[in-house]
Amino acid sequence: MLSQPFRRRPVRLVGVGVLVVAVATVPGVASAGPTRPAPAPAMVVNADFEDDATGVATPAGWSEAGRADASYTEAGGASGAYRLTHWSASAYQVETFQRVTGLSKGSYTLRASVRTSGDQSAAYLFLRDCGGPERTIALPRTGPQWWVQIVLSTAVKGGACTIGVHSDGVAGSWLNVDAVSLTPGAAGRVDISGADVSQLPKNSDHGAVYRDAKGRRGDALRILADNGVNYARVKVWVDPADNYSNKAQVLALAKRARKQGMKLLVDFHYSDTWADPGRQNKPAAWASLPFEELKQAVYDHTYDVLSALRRQHTPADMAQIGNEINGGLLWPDGRWDNWDGMAALLTAGSTAVTDASPRTKVVLHLAEGGNNGGHVWWFDNAVSRGVPFDVIAVSHYTYWHGPLGYLQANLFDLVKRYDKDVMVVETAYGFTLDQDDALENIFNPTLQATAGYPATAEGQAQALRDMFNVVAAVPGGRGLGVFYWEPAWTAVEGGGWDPADPTSGNAWENQALFDYDGRALPALKVFGEY
Numbered sequence: 001m002l003s004q005p006f007r008r009r010p011v012r013l014v015g016v017g018v019l020v021v022a023v024a025t026v027p028g029v030a031s032a033g034p035t036r037p038a039p040a041p042a043m044v045v046n047a048d049f050e051d052d053a054t055g056v057a058t059p060a061g062w063s064e065a066g067r068a069d070a071s072y073t074e075a076g077g078a079s080g081a082y083r084l085t086h087w088s089a090s091a092y093q094v095e096t097f098q099r100v101t102g103l104s105k106g107s108y109t110l111r112a113s114v115r116t117s118g119d120q121s122a123a124y125l126f127l128r129d130c131g132g133p134e135r136t137i138a139l140p141r142t143g144p145q146w147w148v149q150i151v152l153s154t155a156v157k158g159g160a161c162t163i164g165v166h167s168d169g170v171a172g173s174w175l176n177v178d179a180v181s182l183t184p185g186a187a188g189r190v191d192i193s194g195a196d197v198s199q200l201p202k203n204s205d206h207g208a209v210y211r212d213a214k215g216r217r218g219d220a221l222r223i224l225a226d227n228g229v230n231y232a233r234v235k236v237w238v239d240p241a242d243n244y245s246n247k248a249q250v251l252a253l254a255k256r257a258r259k260q261g262m263k264l265l266v267d268f269h270y271s272d273t274w275a276d277p278g279r280q281n282k283p284a285a286w287a288s289l290p291f292e293e294l295k296q297a298v299y300d301h302t303y304d305v306l307s308a309l310r311r312q313h314t315p316a317d318m319a320q321i322g323n324e325i326n327g328g329l330l331w332p333d334g335r336w337d338n339w340d341g342m343a344a345l346l347t348a349g350s351t352a353v354t355d356a357s358p359r360t361k362v363v364l365h366l367a368e369g370g371n372n373g374g375h376v377w378w379f380d381n382a383v384s385r386g387v388p389f390d391v392i393a394v395s396h397y398t399y400w401h402g403p404l405g406y407l408q409a410n411l412f413d414l415v416k417r418y419d420k421d422v423m424v425v426e427t428a429y430g431f432t433l434d435q436d437d438a439l440e441n442i443f444n445p446t447l448q449a450t451a452g453y454p455a456t457a458e459g460q461a462q463a464l465r466d467m468f469n470v471v472a473a474v475p476g477g478r479g480l481g482v483f484y485w486e487p488a489w490t491a492v493e494g495g496g497w498d499p500a501d502p503t504s505g506n507a508w509e510n511q512a513l514f515d516y517d518g519r520a521l522p523a524l525k526v527f528g529e530y
Contacts (some may be wrong), residue, residue, distance in 0.1 A: 044100060044163065047180045049073050049082045059084060059096070066094040070167070078113035078147045078178040086123075086167040087174035097128075097164025100182055107186040109153045110163050111473070115142045115176040118452055118462075122168040123175050125150065131157025136166075137188070139175055140466035141452055146405025147178070149473045151188040188472045192423060192481025193527040194231035194265065195224055195513075199489045201253055202244045206494035209518040213525075220488045223520055225260035228528025232257035233425060233483050235267040235323065236305055238283035242499040247305050254314040263317040265363070265425070265483070266309070268302060268349065273499055276324045277367050280331045291333055291341065295348045298330070302352035306360060316360045320425070321349035324367040324395055326374060343385035350388045361390040365425055369396030370406025372413055379418055391480065392418065395426035398463065399447035408470045415478045423480040424471055428487075428511040429463035430455045431523070436516045437491040439505025457515075461523040468530050481530070484523075487513035 045061030046052070052059045052073040062084075064071050070092040077083040086094055108130075116123055118141025127135040137152040154161065165177050200220055210220040221232070234253050237245045254264050269275040272283045286297050302319070309316050322329040325346075327336045334342040350362045364382065366375055379392070392414050396407045411422045430443035433455045443455070453459040464484065471479040489495075489508045496504030509516070513524050 043102070044180055044182055045098060048077060048080045048178060049084050050077075050080045052082060054082070062096050062098045064094060064096050067092040068094065070094045070169070071096045076176075078176075080178070083176045083178040084165070085174060085176050086165070086169060088169065088171070090171050091169065093168050095164050095166045096177075097126075097162055099160060099162050101160040103156045103159050103161060105157055105159075106155070106184060107153055108156050108161060108182050109151050109185055109187040111149060111151045111179075111181045111183065111187075112165075112177050113147045113149050113179040114139045115144065115147050116140065117144075117172075117174050118142070120167055120169045120173045120175065122166065124166050125152055125177075126162075126164050126166055127152055127154040128162040128164065130154045130161035137469060138462070138465060139165075140404055140469055141462065142405060143403055143452065146403040147176075148405050148408045148470055150469050151473045153186040153188045187477065189477075190468065190472050190479060190481035190530050192231045192483070193228050193468075193530050194233055194425070194481060194483035195229045195487050195527075196233040196235070196267070196426065196483055196485045197221065197224070197253065197257070197488055198233070198235040198245055198267070199486055199495070201249055202242070203489060203492055203495040206492045208488070208490050208492045208495065210488065210514055211517070211519045213520045213522075215519055217518075220514075221256050221260045221262070224487065224524070224527075225262060227520065227524040228530070230262055230527075231265060231317075231481070231483065232262045233265040233267055235269055237269055237272050237499075238301060239272050239285060240499045241272070242502070244499065247308065250305060251308055251312060251314075254309055254316075255312065258314045264309070264314065265318040265320065266305065266316045267320045267323055267365075267425075268305075269323045270298060270301070270329055270349075275322070275329065277326045280322075280325070280327065280329045280335070282330050286330070291344075294330065294333055295344055298345050299348045299352040302349045303356040306353060306356035310357050315357050318361045318363050318391065319353045319357075320363045320365045320393065321346050321353070321389070323365060325364070326366045326368060326378065339381045339385065343382060343387050346382065346387045354388075362388060363391045363393050363425075364389045365393040365395070367395040367426075368401050369394035369424060370402040370410050372406075372410040375410060375414060376417065379414070383418065390420065392420045392422045393425040394422070395485075396424050396467070397427055398429070398453075399443070399451040404466060404470045408473065411471065411474050411479060415474060415476070421478045421480050422471075422474060423482065424467060425483045426485040427464070427467050427482060428485045428508075429453060429460045430510045431457045431460040431515065431521055432510050434510065434516075436509045437493075437505045439496070439507050441510045442507045443511050455510075457521050457523070460511075460513075460521065461526055464523045464526045465529070468526065472530065484513065486511075487524070490514050490516070490518060
C-alpha cells in the first residue's frame with residue numbers, strides 16, 4: 001500500500017506481464033484525406049535518407065541553409081539504415097528542407113520520426129510557402145534511444161509546399177529525423193484539452209486564490225477555459241471523510257464546468273479515498289457485502305451519480321469504471337488474480353453507465369502508459385470476458401512511466417489491437433523544485449533528472465506540449481487528447497491530500513499550473529494550441 005496516494009510507481013504484478021521493451025521505431029501510418037477532390041499524392045525525395053551514405057552533408061533531394069556542416073546523414077535510422085542528424089560541437093543554426101511540387105489543392109500532413117536531446121534553443125519541423133502562414137511543430141524531448149512520430153498539417157493552395165527541419169542548437173545539442181512523409185488529409189489536432197479539477201472545490205473553500213497570466217483574480221475554471229481547456233475530469237468517492245468528491249460535490253462542479261463550456265469525464269474510484277495501482281480499497285459501507293451484493297452496489301452507485309447528472313442537464317460525456325485499475329478494483333473480489341470477479345464488477349459499472357446515460361462513453365483506465373506488455377495482458381483478459389467499453393485511457397508521467405517513445409508505441413498498438421480510441425487522462429510536470437507548504441513535494445530533483453525537462457515554467461510547458469504532440473500523432477485521429485492532473489491544486493491550509501486529516505499537506509503544488517502567487521503559468525497556454 002502506498003504511504004501517500006500520489007507516490008505512484010510502476011507496479012509489477014505476478015502474472016501481469018512485463019514492462020514494455022525498447023521500441024526501435026514506430027511505423028508511419030498516413031491519415032485519411034478528403035475524397036472529393038482527392039489531393040495529389042506528395043512525392044518526398046529521399047524521405048528515409050537511404051540515398052546517402054554516412055556523413056553526407058547535404059542529403060540527396062534536400063537543400064540546406066545556415067551551418068551546413070551541422071547537418072549530415074549517419075547510420076541508425078528509425079526505419080532504415082540512415083537518418084538525418086543536426087549536431088555541432090559549437091552553437092549552430094541550420095535548416096534542412098525540400099520543396100515538394102505537383103500537389104493538388106487541399107490539406108496535407110507532414111509526418112516524421114524524430115529524436116532530440118531536448119536542449120536546443122529551438123528545434124521544429126515546418127511547412128512553409130504552402131499558400132498560407134508557416135506552420136511549425138516543436139520536436140519533443142526524447143533522449144537518444146526513443147523515436148517518436150509527430151505530425152503537422154496545413155492547407156496547400158499553390159501546388160507546392162516546402163517541408164523541413166530547423167535547429168537552433170547550443171553546443172553539443174542534437175536531433176535526428178527519419179521516415180518523412182507528406183500525405184493528403186489533415187491531422188495533428190485532438191478533441192480533448194482536459195484538466196482534472198477534482199480538488200478545486202476543497203482548495204477554493206480553504207482560501208485558494210487564482211489569477212490569470214496578467215495577475216487578475218478570477219474563477220479557476222474560467223481561467224482554464226479561457227486558455228483552451230475544454231474538458232473537466234472529476235473524481236467521485238462513495239463516502240469520503242471530508243465530504244468532498246462525493247455525489248453532491250460532483251454535481252455542483254459539473255454545473256460550474258458546463259457553464260464554462262466544458263465537457264465532463266466522471267472518474268469513479270469505487271472507494272472512500274484514493275484508488276490507484278497500489279490501493280483499491282472498498283468503501284466502508286461495501287466492505288462486508290457478498291459478491292452479488294457488491295456488484296449491485298457498483299451498479300447502483302454508478303447509476304445514481306450519472307442519472308443525477310443527467311437530470312440536472314449536465315450529463316457526463318465519459319465515465320471511468322475505476323481509476324488506474326492495472327491490478328483490479330475493490331480488492332480482493334476484483335483483484336488482478338481474480339479476473340472473473342474483476343470482469344463482473346467492471347461489467348456492472350459499464351452497464352450502469354449505459355442504463356443511466358446512454359450517450360456517455362465508457363472508459364477503462366490504466367496507469368503506466370508505456371507498459372505495453374501489461375496493458376495487452378489486461379485488455380486481452382477484459383475483452384475475452386466481454387467487458388463492454390469505448391475508450392482506453394492511460395496515465396503517463398514521464399518521470400515515473402518512462403520516455404514518450406514508450407507511451408506512443410503503446411498507444412499505437414492499443415488502437416490497432418483493440419480498435420478503440422485512446423487518451424492520456426493523467427500527466428503533470430513541475431515548474432519548480434521549491435515548496436510552498438511543509439509537506440515534501442512528490443516532484444523532486446531525482447524525478448526531474450529522470451524525465452529530463454528542467455523544473456521551470458518553460459520546462460513544464462514543453463513537457464505538456466510534447467505530451468500533446470505524441471498523442472496527436474496517433475493514426476486516424478484516434479488519440480483523443482490529454483488531461484492534466486490537478487492543475488489548480490495549489491497549497492492552502494486545509495486543502496491537503498488526506499480526506500480524514502484536515503492538517504495534511506499538499507505534495508503536488510509544484511506541479512500545478514498556477515504559481516505560488518496563484519498566477520497562471522505559461523503551460524496553460526498549451527491547451528489552446530490543440
